[in-house]
Amino acid sequence: MIKRSADQIKFHYEVEKELAARLRRATREERKQLYTPLYDELFRTVSDHPMLHANSMHDDGERMAHLKWLTGSLHNNAVYLELGPGDCGFASRVAAMVALVHAVDVTEKLLGDSPTFPDNLRFHVSDGTGIPIEDGLVDVAYSNQLMEHLHEDDARLQLEEVYRVLKPGGQYYCVTPSRFSGPHDISKYFSTEAEGFHLKEYALSDISAVFKGVGFRSVQPYMFFKGHPFKVPYVLLAALESILAAIPQSLAKPIARARPWTRILGLNVIATK
Numbered sequence: 001m002i003k004r005s006a007d008q009i010k011f012h013y014e015v016e017k018e019l020a021a022r023l024r025r026a027t028r029e030e031r032k033q034l035y036t037p038l039y040d041e042l043f044r045t046v047s048d049h050p051m052l053h054a055n056s057m058h059d060d061g062e063r064m065a066h067l068k069w070l071t072g073s074l075h076n077n078a079v080y081l082e083l084g085p086g087d088c089g090f091a092s093r094v095a096a097m098v099a100l101v102h103a104v105d106v107t108e109k110l111l112g113d114s115p116t117f118p119d120n121l122r123f124h125v126s127d128g129t130g131i132p133i134e135d136g137l138v139d140v141a142y143s144n145q146l147m148e149h150l151h152e153d154d155a156r157l158q159l160e161e162v163y164r165v166l167k168p169g170g171q172y173y174c175v176t177p178s179r180f181s182g183p184h185d186i187s188k189y190f191s192t193e194a195e196g197f198h199l200k201e202y203a204l205s206d207i208s209a210v211f212k213g214v215g216f217r218s219v220q221p222y223m224f225f226k227g228h229p230f231k232v233p234y235v236l237l238a239a240l241e242s243i244l245a246a247i248p249q250s251l252a253k254p255i256a257r258a259r260p261w262t263r264i265l266g267l268n269v270i271a272t273k
Helices: 006-025 028-032 035-045 060-071 089-095 152-165 204-214 234-246 249-256 261-265
Strands: 079-083 100-105 121-125 138-144 166-176 218-225 228-231 267-272
Touching: 006 035, 028 152, 060 089, 060 138, 060 166, 060 218, 060 228, 079 089, 079 152, 089 100, 089 121, 138 152, 152 166, 152 204, 166 204, 204 218, 204 234, 204 267, 218 234, 218 261, 234 249, 234 261, 249 261
Parallel strands: 079 100, 079 138, 100 121, 138 166
Antiparallel strands: 166 267, 218 228, 218 267
C-alpha cells in the first residue's frame, strides 16, 4: 500500500465524488453503459488509487479468514463465482480447490498488464448487474466490498442474477460494510455520508430485505474473531442496529466504530437459495 499526501487524497475524493454523481443521476439504461468507463476513468485519473497498488492476497489475515469461511461449501467439483475480484488473486487461490471459477467485474484495469490465470478461471466484464453464466450452474458465490458500489436498483438486479445462476441450495457469501460505521469510501475523510463510489451502504435489515425479496430463503450473519468465522444471532445484530438508529448520529458512529461492535456490525452474510 502506498502512502499518499493530503492533496492526493483530496484529489481522489473530488474525482470520485464527481464520477459517482454521474452514476447517481443516471437512469438504469444509462448506468448499464457507465460502470465500466467511469471506473476506468477513475483508475486512469487517480494513478495512485490504493486498489491499483494492492495485491488482493497481501491482506492475508482477512483473506485467509474468508477462505476458511468458504471452505465448508467448496469441493473438487464445485463451480465458484466471484463478483468484483480485483486482480483475481483470491479467485486464483480458490481455483485450486474447485472445478471452475467465474470472475466477474466491471473493469479489467485491476488485472495488471499481463494477467495470468489458472486454467480453470474465466474472467468476464459485466455492465454492473449482468452475469454471463447459464442458470443454476454455481455452487458458491462470493463478493467482498462490492454490493455498496452498486446503485440501489442495480444491486437488486445483480442479486436476481446471482440467484439465477446459483444451484438450488447454493450459497452467496456477501461482505459489505455497515452504514452505521460509515462512510467507508474515500468520502470518510471529508463527509459523514458516502459521496464516492459507495452508492449505498447497508444495515442488516436493508440487506436482508433485498435478499429475501429476490427469493433467498435465509440470511445468516457472521463475524470474524482471530481469523475464525462465527455465527451472529440475527436478532442480536438487528437489536443493536435498532439502538444505533434510535440515538443521535454523533453518538452512534463512535460506538459503531469501536471494537467489538465494529466486528459484530460488519455485514458478513451467507444467503442460501
